[in-house]
Amino acid sequence: MKQVSSIPNVTKLFGRYYVFMILSLVLVNCKSAKISKHLxxxxxxxxxxxxFTGLMVYNPKTKDTVFSHNGNRYFTPASNTKIFTLYTALQYLPDQIPALKYAIDQDTLIVKGTGDPSFLHPYFKDSTALNFMKSFNAIQLVTANYHNEKFGPGWAWEDYDMYYSPERSAFPMYGNVATIWNTGQLATYPEFLKGKTTYSELNSRRDFNTNTFFYKITRKDTIEVPFVVDSTLLRQLWDDLLPGKVKIIPNTKTKTDQTLYSVASDSVYKRMMQVSDNFLAEQLLILASSTVSDTLDADKVRKSILDKQLNDLKQKPYWVDGSGLSRYNLFTPLSFVQVLEKLYADIPRERLFNFFPVGGKSGTIKSWYAGNTVPYVYAKTGTVGNVHCLSGYLLTNSGEVLIFSFMNNNYRTSTTKVKEQMQTVLEYLRDTY
Incomplete structure (x- = not known):
């Protein structure tokens, strides 16, 4: 009798469960409808x-689009492009950055660059490769494996002397910039470039085509000025580091199939994303190409990942560089949401969020999107003239994680006012969803 009498109780239990689920769905739909109407x-x-504005908001747990406004329209993304670069690097690169490829032929070290940006970089100052090379008396540095231009397509020519526009190369040194400061007299990193640097009353920081640097006499700060990566300067820099040891050659028949590794890859990803470092972004794509071929070609690795790992994107981007400096780049909010969802599914949350600037805490959004007690925005900015975008992850007060891409193009007001409007929208989502 007890077993028979329990059947109606089970039925009641399942009935209540279905009623609860239906009510939950109704409440969620009502909430989503309210949010959508408000936005x-x-x-x-x-x-x-x-x-021109686009906003897409997506819940990765329920697989629901919370809101979309021009979500499938193409925008200039600026540095939001680095989200695609991050995804690419995570797909191709190992836990440590490949510093160089090499072979040893009797007493000669034969070296090919991989595009590693950390070598003696002003931030990383990694000397792994240098210490390795010091033990050899004869070094051949092969240069013809690099197949890209020094600047990306669509980069602004007048940015040639600005810190955010260093040249791309196969074996970067010192971040491909001269770091200059004033301590009563001029000082440079590397010190070798001090002899090429003078005070000036003009704003120009370098001659257009030569490695002659200027520091405005009224300045007090430290500046970084891209140098021209030409054969003359490379020979001088290497001779300064390893006098008489390094010979620069175009090609070699020797197979350079051994790899030396440098810094932790995550440290480069975090730096790229947090401060929106264009040089690191460009070099990461070159590095990614080094893992699949001896040829360094960022164009090929972009095409490869779009054709393979990202072949399911609903709107294929027009993607021409790693940093987003180029206005030729065209992406949709939906494509950013899709890649952000892939990252969220593949990488533990703590590690993933550590790459991104944190609202009110760090990186390019340190002064914006501050939570009341805990951060609620982990996202990448993208800003060039008349363009400001923000894509990433939003934590709601109810404990949900939302993925969003908020893109603004062609505005004539100040970027600060655009950010104020964006902050209002994101706070509403945090408090309401």
């Missing part, structure tokens, strides 16, 4: 009349 009203306000 549509916001993005149709007069503030957005004279600009």
């Amino acid at each position: 549509h009203h916001t993005l149709n306000s007069s503030f957005y009349d004279n600009q």
